[in-house]
Amino acid sequence: MSEQRMYPGMTPEEKxxxxxxxxxxxxxxxxxxxxxxxxxxxxxxxxxxxxxxxxLLMMMGGWIATIPEMPVKTGLGKVIWETxxxxxxxxxxxxxxxxxxxxxxxxxxxxxxxxxxIQSISEPERPDLTIEKLAGPFDVLMPHLVxxxxxxxxxxxxxxxxxxxxxxxxxxxxxxxxxxxxxxxLDRLCDTDALRERRRARAAALNQELVKSGGVTxxxxxxxRALN
Amino acid sequence: xxxxxxxxxxxxxxxxxxxxxxxxxVLATLPDDVDTIVNTFEQxxxxxxxxxxxxxxxxxxxSYGPGFALTILxxxxxxxxxxxxxxxxLRMHGIFVGEIQALEGAARSLWDxxxxxWDFKMNMARQAWDEARHVQIFEKLLNHLGGEVGMFxxxxxxxxxxxxxxxxxxxxxxxxxxxxxxxDVFRDMIKYAEKTGDERMRQAVDYVLADELTHVRFGSExxxxxxxxxxxHRKRVNEYRRTVDKQFSFGGARSDREDAxxxxxxxxxxxxxxxxxxxxxxxxxxxxxxxxKTLVEAARILRERHLAKREAAxxxxxxxxxx
Numbered sequence: 001m002s003e004q005r006m007y008p009g010m011t012p013e014e015k016x017x018x019x020x021x022x023x024x025x026x027x028x029x030x031x032x033x034x035x036x037x038x039x040x041x042x043x044x045x046x047x048x049x050x051x052x053x054x055x056l057l058m059m060m061g062g063w064i065a066t067i068p069e070m071p072v073k074t075g076l077g078k079v080i081w082e083t084x085x086x087x088x089x090x091x092x093x094x095x096x097x098x099x100x101x102x103x104x105x106x107x108x109x110x111x112x113x114x115x116x117x118i119q120s121i122s123e124p125e126r127p128d129l130t131i132e133k134l135a136g137p138f139d140v141l142m143p144h145l146v147x148x149x150x151x152x153x154x155x156x157x158x159x160x161x162x163x164x165x166x167x168x169x170x171x172x173x174x175x176x177x178x179x180x181x182x183x184x185x186l187d188r189l190c191d192t193d194a195l196r197e198r199r200r201a202r203a204a205a206l207n208q209e210l211v212k213s214g215g216v217t218x219x220x221x222x223x224x225r226a227l228n
Numbered sequence: 229x230x231x232x233x234x235x236x237x238x239x240x241x242x243x244x245x246x247x248x249x250x251x252x253x254v255l256a257t258l259p260d261d262v263d264t265i266v267n268t269f270e271q272x273x274x275x276x277x278x279x280x281x282x283x284x285x286x287x288x289x290x291s292y293g294p295g296f297a298l299t300i301l302x303x304x305x306x307x308x309x310x311x312x313x314x315x316x317x318l319r320m321h322g323i324f325v326g327e328i329q330a331l332e333g334a335a336r337s338l339w340d341x342x343x344x345x346w347d348f349k350m351n352m353a354r355q356a357w358d359e360a361r362h363v364q365i366f367e368k369l370l371n372h373l374g375g376e377v378g379m380f381x382x383x384x385x386x387x388x389x390x391x392x393x394x395x396x397x398x399x400x401x402x403x404x405x406x407x408x409x410x411x412d413v414f415r416d417m418i419k420y421a422e423k424t425g426d427e428r429m430r431q432a433v434d435y436v437l438a439d440e441l442t443h444v445r446f447g448s449e450x451x452x453x454x455x456x457x458x459x460x461h462r463k464r465v466n467e468y469r470r471t472v473d474k475q476f477s478f479g480g481a482r483s484d485r486e487d488a489x490x491x492x493x494x495x496x497x498x499x500x501x502x503x504x505x506x507x508x509x510x511x512x513x514x515x516x517x518x519x520x521k522t523l524v525e526a527a528r529i530l531r532e533r534h535l536a537k538r539e540a541a542x543x544x545x546x547x548x549x550x551x
Contacts, residue, residue: 057353062229062339064356065332068239070363070377077331077360080338084353091346105346125229127239 035157043097051107052216053087059122068127086171113213138182139203235388243378247279252385256475260518265526269294284379293534298527304489317375324366329387331359333402341395351446358439396454396465403447405472410440415493444500477514484511487520
């Protein structure tokens with residue numbers, strides 16, 4: 001019996017005897033080469049996401065000194081750091097999506113409406129406005145970002161674009177924790193009907209602005225139509 | 229939200245009392261002259277009394293008069309001397325509020341300088357998280373020693389001095405001035421904890437000190453970056469840092485003098501990126517205030533006058549009641 005070949009040779013008789021599996025056989029992998037976003041549009045989405053994360057980071061940084069509630073001051077510290085890491089990871093993805101080696105700090109608002117929404121969210125300043133401050137990120141913007149990130153992860157090419165999926169998975173995991181924290185803080189702060197109404201009214205106004213802008217990617221209406 | 233915040237606008241809950249920063253500012257500029265120091269503190273007496281009213285520092289004012297800070301600042305904390313616990317709590321509370329202001333200073337840099345390089349924002353974000361943990365750590369340590377938040381008035385002097393509206397000066401003030409002071413104070417606290425066998429305090433403060441070295445490094449790197457190719461700018465930033473360091477020396481209480489309450493932590497500062505030359509300069513400028521002998525003598529006179537005033541007031545009330 002001839003010796004088992006470890007490496008292919010130059011002729012058809014010189015093949016190895018290793019069993020031929022598809023790259024997707026073990027374990028079975030049903031992913032297809034298909035996705036809603038090409039390289040260019042995913043790069044744009046990453047810049048849009050990074051814009052939202054970077055502004056979230058900056059506005060929460062600005063608020064810490066103007067918030068009198070000590071657990072909110074200290075709790076925001078960790079949210080700020082993890083938001084910075086989110087923006088950083090999204091930035092690092094940009095050169096990988098053919099945006100140039102200097103694109104790591106590129107941010108881009110989807111449109112003027114979304115940029116205006118960010119300014120509206122960052123507006124509250126006085127120390128008696130903690131509810132208005134927190135309702136913007138924790139009741140409106142962060143839940144919206146989680147929705148969009150999750151949809152992006154589902155709809156992008158699962159094989160070609162899995163580095164983006166990895167980044168978003170990590171951001172979403174932490175973002176859900178931030179939302180839980182922020183909403184618990186808001187529940188505690190809003191302990192009367194009047195305060196609950198302040199929170200509701202603030203979130204409703206910002207949500208309206210968010211929908212009008214089309215959200216972080218400016219495509220909220222199209223995305224919803226696509227779902228139907 | 230506007231850019232740049234005045235130190236009066238730092239938000240606090242109802243436990244906190246503010247102290248006028250003038251007292252700390254004056255401490256940094258006192259000459260080596262007993263009469264001048266006594267006169268200065270007598271001028272501020274009413275303000276000092278008002279700021280400690282209802283706080284744990286009120287008994288100190290009653291015992292020592294308006295110069296009680298001179299006594300406290302210029303004696304190293306020794307577990308064997310009287311009132312060491314009150315003094316320890318006063319220092320611990322000072323550190324706690326200092327950490328709040330460091331958190332606010334670092335976090336505010338994210339908003340105040342929107343066009344700063346991304347790596348700067350990353351560093352400030354990391355520092356904000358670290359400082360937030362430090363606030364939590366020092367609240368725990370304060371409670372561990374039997375103290376509580378708000379038991380002493382808060383001076384926002386650190387934020388006022390360190391938070392410039394120019395980014396290179398901001399990092400020079402916060403990351404090199406304020407965090408450098410933190411290195412000195414924390415090394416001293418670690419020594420105190422070792423002496424008293426307080427392992428909880430020793431370990432916690434040791435971790436905090438490790439963070440502070442990183443923050444000083446951020447400052448050293450960003451001062452270099454923000455002032456590169458501009459020696460004039462670097463000179464101005466360095467002068468600003470020297471002014472902050474002078475103010476944070478509290479008339480020599482933090483210095484390299486033999487009798488300093490808070491010695492300069494040379495080894496930690498070197499590891500954090502300060503140069504030998506900078507440290508020699510710091511030692512010189514922080515030691516140029518009044519000597520300990522002068523301050524102790526001023527404190528003695530202030531105490532005597534204060535007690536005499538109290539006695540006269542008590543006698544006056546008694547005569548009024550009699551007539």
